[in-house]
Amino acid sequence: MKTLVPEPVALAAAAGHRSAPYAGGKAVLATMHGKEEAIAPILRDRLGLIVSSAPDIDTDALGTFTGEIPRAGTIREAAIAKARLGMEATGLPIGLASEGSYGPHPQIPFIPGGVELMVLVDDTRAIVVSEHLIDDAPAFGHAYVVAGDELTPILDRLAFPGHALIVRPAESDNGAGHIHKGLRDRTALEHAIMSAQAQSKDGRALIQTDMRAHMNPTRMATLGRLASALAERLSTLCPACGMPGYGQVDVEIGLPCDWCGTPSLMVRHHVFGCVACPHRENRPRGDGLTKADPGHCPLCNP
Ligand SMILES: [Zn+2]
Ligand SMILES: [Zn+2]
Structure with a gap:
């Protein structure tokens, strides 16, 4: 069984082939809300990528946080559409954008939570690389x-x-x-x-x-952490084809029960993958756990 469960903090990219495929490159960040303040310095320092903002783009036309214009599609689709607006406006072949969604926490009832997603659309390589994180302590209410x-x-x-x-x-x-x-x-x-x-x-x-980034310093800091995670992923190359953006794409659940071996709902593997080729690989859990506590077993602890 496979399911897309976001990990609690940032999805870490692979510790594998490291490179600087974006050193000296230029990208446009589509934002009306000053996100470049949090994102540009990190991508410059970590990747050598020069990020400029495209302030004349009306990203609100794609949907707004305050709800006057509903946002269509998934937040990933919305972020890609926003990045493409910036690319069209500037003629640059590499675009960045981020989208956030705040509401009840996706995993813990009764507390607020947020999902932030950032994409890099690279038409020079025909790839889209995204990274996301769950914000457990947003300033949201x-x-x-x-x-x-x-x-x-x-x-x-x-x-x-x-x-x-x-x-x-x-x-x-x-x-x-x-x-x-x-x-x-x-x-x-x-x-x-x-x-x-x-x-x-x-x-x-x-x-x-x-929740606009320039109005919410907590969200701005979250975007900085997300930019770091995206930089890590962008500097990691696929071991099969060498394309940047290799990293975790999924988790596989079913960690076997320590007593009876029945698959539990706990994560069994982290699935790493490439954005350009079909290469996939299972990696062990970060905590080294190979058996589930029987407390999580559907048979031993119904
Ligand atoms: Zn590949
Ligand atoms: Zn069991």
């Missing part, structure tokens, strides 16, 4: 309020004012009503709450963290 509520504990939980907020009517027809974005000032926030609740059918305002 929301609250329903009315003017006069005790805001301080709510704002502390939402990491305000270090992280900017969005305010909108809690209930409005078709999402109509003015959305106040990028709020970092307490007075402006309180004005926005009064304006939003006046436009809401239930008289309440919805406060949310503004």
Whole structure:
């Protein structure tokens, strides 16, 4: 049985053939939200890749974090489409973009989580390399309020004012009503709450963290970690064909039970693969575990 389960932190690329296939290359990063601040220095230092941003691209046309325009497809497809916008605008054959998705944690109930994905589209080699990570501790949340509520504990939980907020009517027809974005000032926030609740059918305002990278330093730091993971993958060459971007592509579950050998739901192998050729290889778990604790066995511990 195979399933795509993201590992808890970054998916580490292979410790194999190392190279600098992007040294001296140029790439465009499609972002309206200052992501180059977190991404460009890392790719320059780790890969020698010179990343410029393409600020005139309207990446929001592909869908926005604040929900006015729904995003189509998977986040990987969205990131590739965004990277291609940058490549078209600049004529550069190598493009970068990232996409994030925040909500309930994908593995742990009742806590917020985020998935961040970054792609490099390289038309000189006809490859797309992506890396993703799960953010276990994002600055992400929301609250329903009315003017006069005790805001301080709510704002502390939402990491305000270090992280900017969005305010909108809690209930409005078709999402109509003015959305106040990028709020970092307490007075402006309180004005926005009064304006939003006046436009809401239930008289309440919805406060949310503004997840645009330049408004959310926690997300910006996460993008830096993701850029490091992508750099690691891009400097790792496929042992079969030499293409950059070799790394973990999947996991195989079914680690056998230590008592009875029945496959458990624990990860058995990390599956490494190439972005250009069919080469695949199973690698052992990072922790060296070869048997599952019977506590995880579907027979011994039903
Ligand atoms: Zn290959
Ligand atoms: Zn068992």
